[in-house]
Amino acid sequence: MTEEETAPPPPGPEPGRDRPTGRSALRAGLWPPRATRSQLLAAVLLFVLGLGLAIQVRATGSEETALRGARQEDLVRILSDLEDRTARLEEEKSGLEEQRTELETSSDQAEEARRQTEERERQLGVLAGTVAAEGPGITLRIDDPLGAVEADMLLDAVQELRAAGAEAIQINDVRIAAGTSFVDENGGVFVDGEPVRAPFRIGAIGRPQDLEPALNIPGGVVQSLENEQAEVSVERQEKVVVDALRSAEQPDYAQSSP
Amino acid sequence: MIAVLGLVLGVVVGILTRPVVPAGLEPYLPIAVVAALDAVFGGLRAMLDGLFDDKVFVVSFLSNVTVAALIVFLGDKLGVGAQLSTGVVVVLGIRIFSNAAAIRRHVFGA
Numbered sequence: 001m002t003e004e005e006t007a008p009p010p011p012g013p014e015p016g017r018d019r020p021t022g023r024s025a026l027r028a029g030l031w032p033p034r035a036t037r038s039q040l041l042a043a044v045l046l047f048v049l050g051l052g053l054a055i056q057v058r059a060t061g062s063e064e065t066a067l068r069g070a071r072q073e074d075l076v077r078i079l080s081d082l083e084d085r086t087a088r089l090e091e092e093k094s095g096l097e098e099q100r101t102e103l104e105t106s107s108d109q110a111e112e113a114r115r116q117t118e119e120r121e122r123q124l125g126v127l128a129g130t131v132a133a134e135g136p137g138i139t140l141r142i143d144d145p146l147g148a149v150e151a152d153m154l155l156d157a158v159q160e161l162r163a164a165g166a167e168a169i170q171i172n173d174v175r176i177a178a179g180t181s182f183v184d185e186n187g188g189v190f191v192d193g194e195p196v197r198a199p200f201r202i203g204a205i206g207r208p209q210d211l212e213p214a215l216n217i218p219g220g221v222v223q224s225l226e227n228e229q230a231e232v233s234v235e236r237q238e239k240v241v242v243d244a245l246r247s248a249e250q251p252d253y254a255q256s257s258p
Numbered sequence: 259m260i261a262v263l264g265l266v267l268g269v270v271v272g273i274l275t276r277p278v279v280p281a282g283l284e285p286y287l288p289i290a291v292v293a294a295l296d297a298v299f300g301g302l303r304a305m306l307d308g309l310f311d312d313k314v315f316v317v318s319f320l321s322n323v324t325v326a327a328l329i330v331f332l333g334d335k336l337g338v339g340a341q342l343s344t345g346v347v348v349v350l351g352i353r354i355f356s357n358a359a360a361i362r363r364h365v366f367g368a
Contacts, residue, residue: 023364023365030262037312038310038311038312038315039260039261040260041312041315041316042260042261042264042301042312042315043260043261043263043264043265044264045264045294045297045298045315045316045319046261046262046264046265046268046298047264047265047267047268047271048268048294049265049268049291049294049295049298050264050265050266050267050268050269050270050271050272051268051269051271051272051277052268052272052287052290052291052294053268053269053272053291054268054269054270054271054272054273055272055277055279055287056287056288056291058272058273058276059279059284059287060288071285071334071339071340072334073337073339073340074340
């Protein structure tokens, strides 16, 4: 390089001499194209410069090569940024998946709990007499021409059936549950306050092979009824329907405690 | 005139042929271009001063490009490539401005 920054500005008093010199030199260099050595050399170097300029401008302008020209340290930084971002997103994703699994299992559990509750409600309803029931069992028919059957005999029959595993029992149209009362009144039998008259038809759901022998044992219910001149018949049935219902009673004072 | 034609031809060829620069040299191309620009402005000023010498121009052009690329290369190796290239660009920019000022005085007399 021949030029230095110390070159002073052209002195003020001689602008007229400087101006034509600069312009004429420029004009002389430009217009009559002379194939001198210096012109050719400058052309070659400027060709290289133009080439470099064009390449660089194009490389900078195009998006997909933005990373190609990047320095190694920049690339490392970009890469680590991307890795951080990936890690963050992975974390978020696993969190969301966990949440989803949790929600799915909890809804499954709620469904299962609801199903079990319904099942239990049904079972308890059968025991409490608030829902109808059907299943294998026996029917016991007592004809009482002499009117000798009393409440305690019916109670014996019910207790015998219960002891043998009867799950749902009704006498005529009265459902028998834990709190059912048997009362003799005015020569008749009242079950839960309802008058029950002969012939008594007792339906009991349970294992027939257990229920029938329980009634027929010597000295048992059937024998004692027959001693009172009643006609008793016991039949095993594939399907006994117990459809008499009791109303569910809400206890006034007792609360369920866990 | 031929020199100007050479510059125009270089730009046109660069745009049309889309040459591929080796990946290893790519970071140095912008610095080299700026350095070459500096040399060209210096040459132009020397021409207006009536001091133009083709040999000096060729040597200054090539050495400028080489030294600029070398400095950046060294900076990359030392881990300060980005800062050093900024520094080189600043220095070359100052020189280009001062040369442009001298050229302006010659051409416009102001």
